Amino acid sequence: MNRHRRALQLIADARPAVLDDAPDGPAPHFPELPAGVRSVPRSRPRLVLAALLPAAAAGLIAVALVVSTSHTPVEVPEARPEQSAPPAEPVTARAVLLAAADKTAALAPETGGYWVTEQEMYHLYDVGGYHVLGRNEVETWHAMRAGGQLVIVTRWLGAAPATDADRAAWAAAGSPKQWTSAGPDGKVGRQIPAGPGTRKVGATTSPGFELGGRKLTYAQVQALPTDPDALKAYLIKADDETRGDLRPDELERWRVEMLFSSARNLLTELPVGPRVRAATYRMLAGLPGLKLTENVRDERGRTGAGIGYAYRNEDGSTYESTLVIDPQSGALLALKEPSSSVVLLDDRFTDTSPPRS
Amino acid sequence: MTHSAQRARFTALFDRHRRQVYAYAVTRAGRGAADDIVNDTFLVAWRRLDAVPADPLPWLLGVARNVVHEQHRAEARQLSLLSQAEAAVEGDVADVVAERSATLAALDALGAADRELLTLVAWHGLSARDAAKVVGCATATFFVRLHRARNRFDNALAAQSAMAARIPSAHRRSADESPSPRVAADR
DSSP: HHHHHHHHHHHHHOGGGGGOOOOOOOOOOOOOOOOOOOOOOOOSSSSHHHHHHHHTTSSSOTHHHHHTTTTEEOOOOOOOOOOOOOOOBBOOOOHHHHHHHHHHHHHHOOOOEEEEEEEEEEEEESSSSEEEEEEEEEEEESSSSSTTTEEEEEEEEEEEESSSHHHHHHHHTTSEEEEEEEEOOOEEEEEEESOOOOOEEEEEEEEOETTEEEEEOOHHHHHHHHHHHHHHHHHHHHHHHHOOOOOHHHHHHHHHHHHHHHHHHHTTTTTOHHHHHHHHHHHHHHTTTOOOEEEEOOOOSSSEEEEEEEEOTTOOOOOEEEEEOTTTOEEEEEEEEEEEEEEEEEEEEEEOOOOOO | HHHHHHHHHHHHHHHHHHHHHHHHHHHOEEEEHHHHHHHHHHHHHHHHHHHHOHHHHHHHHHHHHHHHHHOOHHHHHHOHHHHHHHHHHHTSBBHHHHHHHHHHHHHHSSOOOHHHHEEEEEEHHOOOOHHHHTTTTTTHHHHHHHHHHHHHHHHHHHHHHHHHHOOOOHHHHHHSSSSOOOBBOOO
């Protein structure tokens, strides 16, 4: 038996029995779809499909979350007084990103033994007849050395009816303090308490960072290109190496989607310094199809410029992902998607040790 | 397709593959999230029934994979296969347990991507071609990645053995006293 077969045989022998503990039960009874919703996905799993899924998975009726924010689509670009530019530039997604890049590039790089992020994640649950918005706090500590720890601290912060209409439906249902998320058929899902839960701390060996299908060490993250064109070329090369073949006519759109997703990843999941962050904004500024929405409010009430990109499925339906950027500081405030959002509260380097409990 | 024909097809799909989707979900995100992942995966399958291919398993696991990435990232990151398996090894013979534990610990030490490739083939019975469909790459690319993952697994396993040799455990002491190196699992 060669080494390869032997390794796979060892792994096969260690297959845990719990994998086969699937509970018995009949097929869930999902409701029939409204006309026109059923769509044909692309032929292989890919970025756009990944992005489309949460809308489906969250129970189809994701639209309600958007109501909790104040989206104001910009129809006519308006001139905005800019202190430095004499011919006032129209407010466009590109202009917002370039300004954010300038502000970000001026920041001093930081270092430390750990990179810490604090985020709040919001998810919309269908609880049968109405929706509640659940809130999780997630703090991650990434060791900045190979073989170091990744510590994740999570806490459920509670849930509440998502909109005024949901609140009315909740009151009519007797104002329960606990919900069960339902498959639309009423199949029992996850328990959703209205009140906060306990803090959970998990630690593991840091798996490194992922970008464009590649796995990177902290040192490799630090060596990422600080020039937007070089960064774009780097991402395209990484993607070309790790994805399957695409039809030539799909390639262009695929790349724009990949670059938007990678930018989102760079800005939220990787410990990149101000220069790479600035390059990311500048690279984004060069992408086609970005939509600016002014005065987008995140769940913490902070307002910023929304830079939206609509991932498109083959049937023409879209799934919009929006970066909310603070025009004052250039900082990324939040990510918004149809049925979920992530609010970025902090992102810093420290030499303090991560919490153990 | 009529509604009842759709339901019949969906029910057959669910009955035939739910165990495999569940096993994949446990492998990626643990028991706590598995039921949710199965439910969300089949909800997508129901919505996209027309798109489910004749050989549905790689497609279903590809959907489950996306569900994990989008909604269970924290669980996937924190997953320890060793602790998932702990309940199952009770009562096994110790040296078998030790070998399995070392294998699972080595898998845990790998990145999620490597672990996924290895287990798709070794635990979920997928051919390289089907496993490539799940992760969305070309078969040739999959072979290259699997080869690298296997090398890293070998290294991680060697590291596990080295670590185990340095720690004199209760098992080892009692094993030394036995005529054959097997003892009851007395954890």
